[in-house]
Amino acid sequence: MDHKTVVEATINGERTEFLCEPRQSLLEVLRDVLGMTGSKEGCLTGDCGACSVIIDGRAVCSCLMLGVEAEGHKIETVEGLAQGSKLHPLQQKFLENASLQCGICTPGFLMSAKALLDHNPHPSEAEIRYALAGNLCRCTGYDKIVHAVLEASKSGASKAA
């Protein structure tokens, strides 16, 4: 029963093949099979958003997707956000605004925010709060996160992507 399957997907622009059991989530594949531990596990029920990645342009909880379902899809993770050593404007604004304290939710927030700005380059505060409602942060009270996304949207984050 626990035979493994070869799956081919594009991860952060690279065509990637990996081997996984059908019961392994995409999150587990990223972390335990591919060693990409930037995506975090917070709840495994889709309620905290710490595992958010972008699939074919849209944010998804990687804990609620099987690794085998990734076949043929384009996956973006926090590891692919910076271009070489140049940070994405969202990353830069998160640093400048002290938008992270413990930092465990940060990769998920960055990916949700990127998915938002890719679709809607100039969101209002209300639109940002709606788009990030699936990401829980327990440290910051969200204030500095929302400010960072607002600033990133003004600095043209969507074009940089």
Add this chain to the structure above:
Amino acid sequence: MAATTEGTHQFRVIGTRPIRHDGVEKVTGAARYGADYSFPGMLYGRVLRSPHAHANIKSIKTDKALKLAGVKAVVTGADLPELPDRIEQGGELPINLHHLSCNILARGKAMYDGHAIAAVAATSPHIAEEALRLIEVEYEVLPPVMTVEDAMAPGAPILLSSLRNKEDGPDKQTNVAAHIQFKRGDVKEGFAKADYVIERSFKSAMVHQGYIEPHNAVGIYNSDGHATIYCSTQGTFVVRSLSAAVLGIPEGKIRVVPAEIGGGFGGKTTIYLEPLSVLLSQKTGHPVKLTMNRAEVLRATGPTSGGTIRCKMGATKDGKIVAAEAWMAYEAGGFPGSPVPMAAMCILAPYDIPNILVDAYDVVVNRPKTAAYRAPGATNAAFASETIVNELAEKCGIDQCDFRLMNGAHEGTPQTAGPPYKRIGMKETVEAIKNSAHYKSKLTGKNRGRGMATGFWFNIGFQSSAMVNIHNDGTASVVTGSVDIGGSRASMAIITAEVLGLDVNDVRPLVADTDSIGYTDVTGGSRTTVATGLAVYEAAQDAVRQLKERAAKLWEKKPEEVEFNNGVLSSKNNGVKPMSIKELVPRLGRTGGPITGRATVNARAVGPAFASTCVDVEVDPETGKVTILRATCAQDAGKAVHPSYVEGQMQGGTVQGIGWALNEEYFYDAKGVLRNSGLLDYRMPTCLDLPMIETVIVEVPAPGHPIGSRGVGEVSIVPPPAAVANAIANAVGVRMTELPMSPGRVLKAILHKEGAAVASAAAD
């Protein structure tokens, strides 16, 4: 942000807002948290947990689980040594090692839903999980005791057969682990002088810290008897000493490596998985990684106490509080040790009241053993007292800020436990709210209201170690044992840079493992910037002292003739050319070798913290739902080392307080099973539930601290529930006395009031 600053000390780097040194790793996904560690040959562990709130464990059969392919070991309580029933200092609260060990793996009795019964190590997490289904446990289910009232009732089932308290003596079995009393003056006389007396009973629900990262530990046991633990903890040294005790291994044979930590708020100041990872590694000869899932975090780590508080306060017509009384009973969980002793000292702390009487009870119930949570015990306490303070202010016809200013504690006011306060900023935080744009703004619209409240927290000092290394290029590193949970590396670098006259980016801050730095207490109790910051300050001063000695040697002068200002060494007497650290460094070799500044501290007298918070709400009178329209927190930071992260603490604490106020609660069914053990139904605020959180950093320097800093991590959580309750009362005229003030409860209060109004209109 507006700040009031006292004192004359001018800083160059302290008070600036550099980008944190560990920031890039955290925005690129490179930072390694506990669960991110992997080692060759590593096994995965899972824990079997009791489905019953209260049960005798008759037998545990593990043979079927051991036969499952891929399972390498199963351990139960029988694999841990028995420990004596005595109290030790734990992470932030005292700890009984026997109880701690029983909490790691149950012995004979399950004390709560989720209590750990056995642990498995296997070649994959899925196999370990499947193996749990094959462990057969025979339980004798006992009646659960879920509330302090039920536990204190005569004839209540006894949860711990050996538990005694001083008052009832050695012969009486009890669920009350302790009764603490504080007394000053004569409350009877005091209430006799009062024109208005308000007395109410309050309830609050058990709540969880809600850190986003579940607990984790990787244990590696070496055949030479040494063990290494990689984990996300607030205190590596606490993990070392407690794990050593639970495992019966000498402390010096355990090394704890601090992984990055994904939030803690007090909940990661004790141990759960850490000793199990070592035990399973010892059994299997492989590294073993254990992680909890979210349900385990909620069911079986240490939330904070709910309980009952009866509070009575009296004031004269002209607005002076003359007497106050409180009776408090807090849920300890399955083993003694709620934060009620601290709560008893906090409940009246913001005020100068001549006559007080506080009785506090620590009560064992069939819930998870509570742990510290941001200003432990103070938030529920303030919910009670700060509600009554507002009612008294209303009775007296005095503005809620003015009433607090008239009665506020100040330098010289005796604290609940007796000793007087040194310089504190209670009134300054109230003034800051009173003068804020928020409080001055007009609130319009139906069903809207404004409320404020003030909170107190002690802050702790305790022990810290620090090293400052001067590098060959004139830059420096600062090494501490304080886990960085919210930007403290940046603060340590700022303090080092301030003392050494360096650019903050020329200082690398590091958090070392337990073998690489001296003992350091937990990152908790708002102590890191204050106490570890003090050690860093002194270690940097030690480095400066050595730099001066070396310069003196080169210049053939006495060290006291050398001055050090902003990174430049000079001497006034007969002209030597001033020299920067960078210029001195190449000559260190021939003047005595490299320079490492060192310091260890036990910071005893630290400055307590106050915060005042103002909240505007709108209440939907048809559904009882409360919306937070605006919130402002004013907090005394003493001196903000990195203001952005001080604001962050204020905002985060305020929002946790709002969550506690509105929707967070442990919901147990009649059998004592937790029904909302997930983040869907344990409702922490999302960003859509909140406005921006405004902050006013108040700076009343803490006496005796070289920078003047007070701890900033905790007190902001204290005022919000009371402030929200006061705002609801202002909006719709109902007094909420139970946390959380969830829609159903608020609606019930509104309908009750409307019903009463209809009834009284009918009677007229």
Add this chain to the structure above:
Amino acid sequence: MHAINYEAPKTLKDAVALLAQHGEKGRPLCGGTDLIIQLRAGVRRPEFVVDVKKIPDLLKISYDAKKGLRLGAAVPAIEVCENKELQRHYPGLVEAAHLIGSNQIQTRASVGGNLCNGSPAADTTPALIALGARARVIGSKGEREVKVEEFCTAPGRTVLAPGELLVEILIDAPKPHSADAYLRFIPRNEMDIAVVGVGSWLHLDGDKVSAARISLGAVAATPLFAAKASESLAGKKLDDATIDRACKLAIELSSPIDDMRGTAEFRRHLVGVLTKRTLHIAAERARKA
């Protein structure tokens, strides 16, 4: 999680054959936002998981002004939310789809999956009931249509027999002067399960109601069509007294439980509040439609 087998058929025919072959041991996988959680919790333990997201028939949205809507069972909620025609013609359904979890969840979760999960608190199911939607189901023995209000049979259970698959949801084209609305009550503003959900659909004839459909979520073992409450509106002027009576009838029909999301008493109260509010919204929309 227990070990599973994963299959991803590309045609409806293959899917039906696989599901028929697996019977009780198989379970269709759509967005996975409920199923994967259930697999992890051990609530469902199928040996075979059949991914239906590669079957074109299940991924189509087609709207026709005469024939109405055919909504493929696997169309993710986010596509429902972003579809301009659906926003115009079925605003209540779009509102409900918007309420399915976060953006991340909406990317994966589907209206069809929401229905097949059989939760009494599903958001889109009452919205579908209010619209009089039908479910097209296919199995090895052929296909059938089921009214959505008859689809769920108990918490977590539906009329689907082992081996059967929901293909699409069918909704009539909106009549002039008709519209729907959906509201749910939750303690937070997002991410919660409905304490109560109410859908309303109204067809107006001048200032009178010619037909109405009210549906209720989270107040019984299954989402309900509130027949009596709906009928009470027919032929009436939509004034406060009429609305009050419909609300009372809706409350009478509900049989909620006490749980962590709310007490039965609170839920009954909310049925009244939300019925009133959705009727007002639907009426305003219908007047403009």
